[in-house]
Amino acid sequence: MSTQTISKSSTWGGGNSPFKISYGKLMMWIFLLSDAFTFSSLLVGYGAIRYSFPSTPQDQIENLNLSFGEDVQAKYAHGAADAGEHADHAEHFIPALRDAGVFSELQWPSPDLVFNHFPFLHGLHLPLIFVSLMTLILIASSVTMVLGVEAGQRMDQKGAAKWLFWTIVGGFAFLSCQAWEWTNFITAGATPWANPYGPPTFAALFFLVTGFHGFHVFSGVVLNIVAYLNVRKGTYEKRGHYEMVEKVGLYWHFVDLVWVFVFTFFYLI
Amino acid sequence: MSHANNNVDIHDEENYDPTVWVPKVHSHGTSDIWKRFWILLVLTVADVIAYFAVPPSMGRNVFFILMGILKAWFIVGTFMHMKHERKSLGYMIIIPMVLIIFLIFWLLFEGNFWGTFK
Numbered sequence: 001m002s003t004q005t006i007s008k009s010s011t012w013g014g015g016n017s018p019f020k021i022s023y024g025k026l027m028m029w030i031f032l033l034s035d036a037f038t039f040s041s042l043l044v045g046y047g048a049i050r051y052s053f054p055s056t057p058q059d060q061i062e063n064l065n066l067s068f069g070e071d072v073q074a075k076y077a078h079g080a081a082d083a084g085e086h087a088d089h090a091e092h093f094i095p096a097l098r099d100a101g102v103f104s105e106l107q108w109p110s111p112d113l114v115f116n117h118f119p120f121l122h123g124l125h126l127p128l129i130f131v132s133l134m135t136l137i138l139i140a141s142s143v144t145m146v147l148g149v150e151a152g153q154r155m156d157q158k159g160a161a162k163w164l165f166w167t168i169v170g171g172f173a174f175l176s177c178q179a180w181e182w183t184n185f186i187t188a189g190a191t192p193w194a195n196p197y198g199p200p201t202f203a204a205l206f207f208l209v210t211g212f213h214g215f216h217v218f219s220g221v222v223l224n225i226v227a228y229l230n231v232r233k234g235t236y237e238k239r240g241h242y243e244m245v246e247k248v249g250l251y252w253h254f255v256d257l258v259w260v261f262v263f264t265f266f267y268l269i
Numbered sequence: 270m271s272h273a274n275n276n277v278d279i280h281d282e283e284n285y286d287p288t289v290w291v292p293k294v295h296s297h298g299t300s301d302i303w304k305r306f307w308i309l310l311v312l313t314v315a316d317v318i319a320y321f322a323v324p325p326s327m328g329r330n331v332f333f334i335l336m337g338i339l340k341a342w343f344i345v346g347t348f349m350h351m352k353h354e355r356k357s358l359g360y361m362i363i364i365p366m367v368l369i370i371f372l373i374f375w376l377l378f379e380g381n382f383w384g385t386f387k
Binding site: 015016017018019020021022023026029032033036037040043044045047048049050051052053054055058068110128132135136139140142143145146147149150153154240241243246249250253254256257260261263264268269 | 279282285287288290291292294295296297298299302303306309310313316317320321324325330333334336337340341344345347348349350354355357358361362365366369372373376377378379380381383384387
């Protein structure tokens with residue numbers, strides 16, 4: 001194949017790259033566009049189903065009188081022996097809120113009341129803080145990735161390896177957070193077909209969309225590890241360019257981009 | 270493997286070989302990257318503040334979606350290097366996604382309408 005060359009005539013006349021990028025990078029962009037369609041359909045589907053249910057009325061939430069950082073497990077334990085020490089949502093919190101009519105199959109649960117955990121601060125009502133941390137981790141790992149790409153552009157082998165390493169660490173940190181989030185949701189009794197917080201579709205869509213995204217993060221970490229090993233081995237040094245790091249970087253940034261919208265649709269809206 | 274062939278010039282424009290050709294790249298420095306990081310951080314914090322300060326409404330949802338698009342702009346533009354690519358590539362990728370934004374808004378209202386049948 002390397003002997004097959006065509007003489008250059010005009011931008012779209014063949015014999016050159018009309019976009020001035022390599023074949024591999026163009027294909028990565030086209031793949032990302034198609035993957036963006038996939039995620040768009042999932043998120044648009046989520047939005048449509050979410051708004052086919054009424055939201056939890058604001059006055060119902062206000063009547064709970066939950067203040068930020070309050071110990072909700074103890075609040076709903078009513079002096080029980082295990083006053084919230086190791087209790088998860090399923091023990092006191094969900095039954096109390098189901099009795100109050102806040103969690104019901106007829107209305108969409110407020111993400112405030114579903115995702116209000118934070119590691120090592122057991123039982124406290126801390127809505128949105130953990131996912132904001134996850135968002136921060138992913139944005140930070142995007143920055144380390146782009147710094148790795150920049151190091152590659154300067155043919156800086158050590159720099160590229162260093163920044164790729166930190167990107168991999170960020171990827172694992174994010175995956176651990178997601179595993180923890182899933183564990184909480186599952187121990188509370190959620191499955192793809194059952195949801196103690198409200199309509200089962202809420203849990204089904206949560207597992208589908210965050211699972212699909214989490215699998216992309218996992219694939220991205222694997223690609224980053226392969227690129228990292230190749231950087232260390234000197235494969236790209238020998239090749240004369242670090243474009244593979246850029247292509248893996250494009251994928252990694254895309255995963256970050258999707259999370260921005262998962263965060264918007266699942267936790268903010 | 271074709272890229273192991275040292276006789277081929279990987280940047281050669283005249284004898285273009287699609288299997289190995291890559292454009293010459295140069296670094297744009299790191300100051301731009303860090304600037305975008307701080308912008309993304311501020312936008313995310315602004316989202317969290319709006320979440321706690323403003324009661325839920327369709328207006329707040331529109332705000333969150335617009336903030337998401339703004340964040341996407343910085344991620345695609347700087348981190349994914351799009352602002353340094355040819356415009357034709359940018360249009361090829363961005364125009365289909367702009368159409369998706371319409372789909373998001375339409376289906377949020379459409380979903381609202383489905384709810385009236387329940």
